[in-house]
Amino acid sequence: MIGAGKIKQYANVLDKPLSRGRQEVSLSAFAFLFSELVQYNQTRVDNIAELERRLEDAGYAVGARVLELLCHREKGNRRETRLLGILSFVHSTVWKVLFGKVADSLEKGTEHEDEYMISEKELLVNRFISIPKDMGTFNCGAFVAGIVKVRMGYDLAVFHWLFVTSISSNWPKLNKLLFLEKGVLDGAGFPAVVTAHFVPVEGQHRPRTTILIKFAEEVLQREARLG
């Protein structure tokens, strides 16, 4: 193990000081690990929706921790209580720590008040992944049902009623990363439906990835109340 000799050994995780987040990990090592995660889950599912759910859950666990850690470390123990605040927290702070840069753009949806989009030209987790054609055809309804069912039956951790909407797109979707965000938003008290989509860009070979965030009604109501 590289560097194993340099690391001080602690008897318990509670004695060890929190990481300051300066270390970086190699991209190839991460890509390898992530590909293993996808492959592992793929052998345990029958359909795409199930695969998406498993990857969501894996990301959710990361998101819940990242939120708590970053608010403690980077924000000096301030919480986010406003919608725009939490969005820019995700867009800049979270993105920077996870991917080394802020996200390419953060936009408000034009059609619906409650939708926001974070776009990235080349998302780190998608960099070495191309989706085979046969995975692009799956039933959108099953996907929605999957999310609702999961959230109702899955852990007691998420009691929030999810406001689910189906989003149709001709592009194959694989919601890989989405729960990185979802973990953060949900944990911070902003329940939302978060989905990842590929959006074709003119003149470019690869589509960009857009993370669509649709907030639950209660979030908007609270936002209106806070003024």
Place this chain on the structure above:
Amino acid sequence: MANTACFIIVSRNDIPIYEAEVGSAPKKEEAAHKHQFILHAALDIVQDLAWTTSAMFLKAVDRFNDLVVSVYVTAGHTRLMLLHDSRNEDGIKSFFQEVHELYVKILLNPLYLPGSRITSSHFDTKVRALARKYL
């Protein structure tokens, strides 16, 4: 050290995940029940207050006779609640901040499921030591 002090951590789904009587008063069972009851009653107030400020430490949110409830809400809406009879706000704030750091360390453990009970005996020992130091 405070005479009476009861410390609990409540997960974001309102499930207590850690409880400790950290006061120096002799332990009585009915007192422990009473403390739990008061702390539970304060949860509603916390829910409203948490959205009015971005600070984590909400100071004293509720009182019952001579007992005061102080609350600290983390980014993930885990609530650290302390029922106490002392008036040492700075000490309580420091106590919360240090316990918060311990909680983050527990949470970062991949084997700990967020929202489940904290059973680590190290955590318990450290929380009690912090209570002796600050309260």
